Every structure is written in structure tokens, then in C-alpha cells.
Amino acid sequence: MASSKGITVAQRTGKAKSGKAPNATKRLRLGLGIMLTLLLVVGGKLFFVQGLDVGGMAAAALDYRMRATSLPAERGSILDAAGTVLANSVIRYNIVVDQTTNTKTDKFWRLEEGADNLVEVSREQGISELAAVLGMDTEDLRNAVTGESKYHIVAKDLKPDVELRVSDLSIPGIVTEGVSKRVYPNGSVAGGIIGFLQDGSTGQAGIEQTQDGLLRGKDGKRLFEIGADGLRIPVGVDELTPPEDGKDVKLTLNSDLQYFAQQAIQSQSDKLGAEWGVIIVMDAKTGNLIAMADTNAPDPNDPGRVAAKDRGVRSVTAAYEPGSVQKMITAAALIEEGKSSPLDTFTLGPSYTVDGQTFTDSFTHGTEERTLAGILGWSMNTGTVAAGSRLTKDQRHDWLKKFGIGEAPEVGLPATAAGILTPADQWDGRQEYTVLFGQGVAQSTLQTVRAFQTIANNGVMLQPRLIDAYVSPDGTEEAVAPQPSRQVVSDGTAQQVQDILESAVTEGQIKDAAIDGYRVGAKTGTSESPCDDGKSGFCGYTASIVGMAPMDDPRFIVEVVLQRPKGSIYGITQGPVFRSVMSQALRTYNVQPSTGEPARLPQYAK
Numbered sequence: 001m002a003s004s005k006g007i008t009v010a011q012r013t014g015k016a017k018s019g020k021a022p023n024a025t026k027r028l029r030l031g032l033g034i035m036l037t038l039l040l041v042v043g044g045k046l047f048f049v050q051g052l053d054v055g056g057m058a059a060a061a062l063d064y065r066m067r068a069t070s071l072p073a074e075r076g077s078i079l080d081a082a083g084t085v086l087a088n089s090v091i092r093y094n095i096v097v098d099q100t101t102n103t104k105t106d107k108f109w110r111l112e113e114g115a116d117n118l119v120e121v122s123r124e125q126g127i128s129e130l131a132a133v134l135g136m137d138t139e140d141l142r143n144a145v146t147g148e149s150k151y152h153i154v155a156k157d158l159k160p161d162v163e164l165r166v167s168d169l170s171i172p173g174i175v176t177e178g179v180s181k182r183v184y185p186n187g188s189v190a191g192g193i194i195g196f197l198q199d200g201s202t203g204q205a206g207i208e209q210t211q212d213g214l215l216r217g218k219d220g221k222r223l224f225e226i227g228a229d230g231l232r233i234p235v236g237v238d239e240l241t242p243p244e245d246g247k248d249v250k251l252t253l254n255s256d257l258q259y260f261a262q263q264a265i266q267s268q269s270d271k272l273g274a275e276w277g278v279i280i281v282m283d284a285k286t287g288n289l290i291a292m293a294d295t296n297a298p299d300p301n302d303p304g305r306v307a308a309k310d311r312g313v314r315s316v317t318a319a320y321e322p323g324s325v326q327k328m329i330t331a332a333a334l335i336e337e338g339k340s341s342p343l344d345t346f347t348l349g350p351s352y353t354v355d356g357q358t359f360t361d362s363f364t365h366g367t368e369e370r371t372l373a374g375i376l377g378w379s380m381n382t383g384t385v386a387a388g389s390r391l392t393k394d395q396r397h398d399w400l401k402k403f404g405i406g407e408a409p410e411v412g413l414p415a416t417a418a419g420i421l422t423p424a425d426q427w428d429g430r431q432e433y434t435v436l437f438g439q440g441v442a443q444s445t446l447q448t449v450r451a452f453q454t455i456a457n458n459g460v461m462l463q464p465r466l467i468d469a470y471v472s473p474d475g476t477e478e479a480v481a482p483q484p485s486r487q488v489v490s491d492g493t494a495q496q497v498q499d500i501l502e503s504a505v506t507e508g509q510i511k512d513a514a515i516d517g518y519r520v521g522a523k524t525g526t527s528e529s530p531c532d533d534g535k536s537g538f539c540g541y542t543a544s545i546v547g548m549a550p551m552d553d554p555r556f557i558v559e560v561v562l563q564r565p566k567g568s569i570y571g572i573t574q575g576p577v578f579r580s581v582m583s584q585a586l587r588t589y590n591v592q593p594s595t596g597e598p599a600r601l602p603q604y605a606k
Helices: 002-019 021-052 057-065 123-134 138-145 160-169 206-210 212-216 255-272 323-336 372-377 381-388 393-402 431-437 445-456 491-506 575-588
Strands: 066-071 085-097 107-111 118-122 152-158 174-183 220-225 238-241 248-251 276-283 289-294 345-348 351-354 357-360 368-371 467-471 477-479 521-530 538-549 556-563
Touching: 066 174, 085 160, 107 123, 118 123, 123 138, 123 152, 123 160, 138 152, 152 160, 152 174, 160 174, 206 212, 255 276, 255 289, 255 556, 255 575, 276 445, 276 575, 289 575, 323 372, 323 381, 323 393, 323 431, 323 445, 323 491, 323 521, 323 538, 345 372, 345 381, 351 381, 357 381, 368 372, 372 381, 372 491, 381 431, 393 431, 445 491, 445 538, 445 556, 491 521, 491 538, 521 575, 538 575, 556 575
Parallel strands: none
Antiparallel strands: 066 220, 085 152, 085 174, 107 118, 220 238, 248 467, 276 289, 276 556, 345 368, 351 357, 467 477, 521 538, 538 556
16 A cells, blocks of 8 residues: 555656646746846836937926916106106016915925025925015914915015015915006106006007007016926026016106196186197207197096096197198298298288188278288288189198198107198189188197297208107117108298298287297187087187297297187187296296397288
8 A cells, every 4th residue: 555655656746747847947937038028128118218318208397397487577667858757667576375285295395595405494484484574474374375276366566675585485386476567656747648558568558558569678587397296396497587678768758847738738728618728849949849738638547537538649649620820831832932922912801702712800800901921910811812822722732741731740659640631633612722721621739830840940840759769778878860851941931931920929919929038929720620420510619829939049839729618719819828838948948038129020011
């Protein structure tokens, strides 16, 4: 039995050695081969991805970890001619927290100040430090940074030095958000000219709108690296692209004279119940606009307080029939064309009829012998048509065009009106004569001032200037070159027209424009104002006066305009307002009193 069992065991053992061992070896070798192959594949893949990075996966991962915050450029200032700030910006910051990130960890790491090593900071310490920087109660700040909101403003309107201290704390979830705050220190002074911002960033009107690209500059950014937990990596990428601040825009305005003119026209408009009024003061030698005053001028700090129609600059946007101020152009054309001289005489009755068209004057008179100077000095429509008829239709049109009527002055303001100057071949039988005294043609106040500047500047037209220079952030000033000038009439013609205008003050009906110590020349104008619906005829008058001083060597042009003042038009005069503003301009610029004798051209034939 024992022997039999032994044989059986031996036999079984022999079977195990001869039948099962080879199979186990094969399986072991196969397993090892597979493992080596997998290791080779994984290692090769790691080398392929991390070493060669053919697909740019490492760069993509880095990009995924990068975060950027905008660093707003400081918007340039708007200055008057003396450098007085009319508009400027200050950079302020909001402190914003992602509460879900801030509450993820009880500690974080940051670089030790003045060293290269990292230090561990507890969340509570960070909150305590941030509260101290912001001047907040620690418990209030803890509540502000705790919660589930991904965007919560902790503090607003912080100065740049405070923002830098907050950023240096490197607290998880806390970021700074730059904002630009626009300030207008002088309120409504030149408010329409300056304009305002939409949503605190984009120019909406005036210089803020037309010069927006130069004023706004170019924003910078701060680029930093965060980890998978959303926290900033202290030793990660931290790149700063500084902002490029905008340029300052320096205007030709004198803010003191601007304020004076605004007060003067607002007072006159309120007194006479006018719908609106404007005053322009221009330097005749440079074309510089010293003041452009509007009634109901907006305060750019709160432009919504005035109606939308009052937020622009009517000196350039409103075109209207100028009335008798246009007779100056007629006189200049007659003299330059050799058709008349200041002392040529015309026999004028109570009315004057030509080609079936009858014209009368604003005052009653019999048959008189008037000089051309007397026709302008007493603003006679009859005489203007009688004298102007010596010009052909084309000459009348061309001379209006030469004086800039129908041509919009480019001064850097939006919605500048070109006015209306219809071609001569489209004039009807009456319009061909009414254009001689400023009806049947429309123009802005600035266009009228430009025409008078031409006469004051010895016949040379200068284009009006409102923007004087651009100032870079480093203080470099780049002057804006004047636009080309043009000789419209000869020096001799300009001098004769100056004498006519001065005689209108010394001998004519504009005596209330006279200024003690200074020689003054001026012309008044009145025209019918069409109703706003364009269908109801006329709804009042436009009353104006434009003049120059001192006539020894004219320095300033001033025009005053009132739209639809109440009361009898014959009782309305702008002379005192003109005198007040012109006197202020002469004083402001220390213009010496006149020394020569004033022109006193006869108004009647001898």
C-alpha cells in the first residue's frame, strides 16, 4: 500500500514537473514583456509631451493658469489757454473679492517683503492686514469676504497707493479693479464746449467726444499665474505692462472771460425772455476763440440737469438768417469790385422797388440822399438793395462764399453747421436781393464772426481756432498749426469797411456800443425766425450785434445773439451787452486805449 502510494505521488509529481512548469514560465515572460512595453509607451509619451511638447500642451497649460487685470490709462486733461484745468481724471480702484476662492483655504503663501523666500500667512492674518489698509472694521471685512459670491465689491474709490498696498498682501480671491473718475472743476463754465463722458469712459459731446482717442490713452495690464485651487502662485509669472496715459488738450479759451460772457448772455436772455443766446469773442489776429458762451450751459458733472438741446454749442450748431450784419459783406463786395465807395450817394425814398420787388426800412423816412456809409450806419434795406444791385447775381453769391458763408468752420466740435447758401441760379426773384441784407441765407454765429475777422485783419481770413495744443504725459507740448489763411479783400477795401463800421457807432444808430477810451466799429442785425415746425411762418426774431475794437488796430471780434426775445423788436438792443463783454476782453488782455481820431464818415450827402 505504502509502495503503491509512493509511486502514485512520484508519478503525480513527475507529471507536474513535466507538464505545468513550462506554461508558468511563458506566462511570467509574457507579463514582464507587457509591463516593459507599457513603461516604454508611458515614458515615451511623457518625453514626447513634457520634453518635446510638440502640441504645445505645456504652453496651453500655462495659458490656462494665467489671469490678467486691466490697468486703466489716465485720461488726459482739458485745459484753457493759461493751463487752468477744465476737465481731468483721477485713477481710483475698487477692491473685489471672489468669496468662493477666499474661503477655500485657511492659509496661503506670499513673498516676504524685501526677500526672496516665501512666508506662510493665515487667512485671519490676511483679513486683519487688509482691514488695516482699508481702514475697515475687521469683523465687517470678514463678513464681506465670506460667502458664495464670485464677485463682491469690498471697497470703492481707493487711491493708487492704497491699491498697491492691497495687491502686495497677495490675499487669495482679492483683486483690484481700476476705474477712471472724471472731474470738471469749473462746473458749467464752457460746459458745452468741454462735453462729458458716457458711462464714465467714452466722450459723449464737445471736446470729450471729438478728441476721445487722444484723451483716453492706452490701458495697461497685469498678468499673473494661479494654481489649480484658484490661488495666486507667489513665485509664478507676474508681468506688468504699464498704461500709456492720454494727452492733454489745451484750448484757446480764457476761462475767466468765458465765465464773464456766460453770465452776461444768461442775464440778457433772462431779462428779455429769449429762447437762447450766445456770445463769441475771437482774437482777430490769430483766429483764437477766447470765449464761446451759451445760455443754460450744462455742467459736465451732471449734464442731465439741462435739456438735451442745451448741451451743445449753438455758436457752431445753430444756423439762422443773420439779418443786417450781412450788409458788411455787401459793402466789402461793392468796394472791392469798384462798384461803390463809402461816400457814394444814393437817392432813397420810403421804399425801393426793383424787378417788381419792393423793399422798405425799419424806420419811417422821406426821400433822402444817403452815402453808402449812411446806408450801413442806419441799416437801410432800401439803400442796400439799391447799392447791391450793382453786383450781378453771381457776384453776390460768390462774395458770400468768399467770406465763408456755406463753409463750416472746423474747430474740433461736433455738429458744426455749414449753413445754407443756395446757388445763384436757384434764387427766386426776391431772394436774389434779400441775400444782400442777410435774408434767404443761413449761417452760424461763428461764420459771421469769421467774416468780420477778415475785415478786422486787413482782408485776411483766418480759420477759427479752439484747440491750441496737445500736451504729452511727459509735458511735451505740440502746438496745433493754424489752417491756411486767405486774402479775401485788399487791405484798402478792409480799411474802408472798417471806417464804415466805426462810423455806424460814431455817426449812425449804434451809439450804445461805444466804449470810453476805445474806438469801436459795429453792425446790428435783425431777422425773422421761422417756427420750429417749419410750417407756421415766423415765430419771433433773431437779434444780434457784431463788432470790433480798438479800431486803431482791431484786436477782438465780439458777437451777441438772442433768439426770439420777447417784446417789440425795435426796443431791443444788444449794444450794452456787447460793450460790457468787449470792455472785459480789452481789460483782460491789457489792450492799450486808442490814440487816433475815430472815423466819422458822413451819413448823408452834403
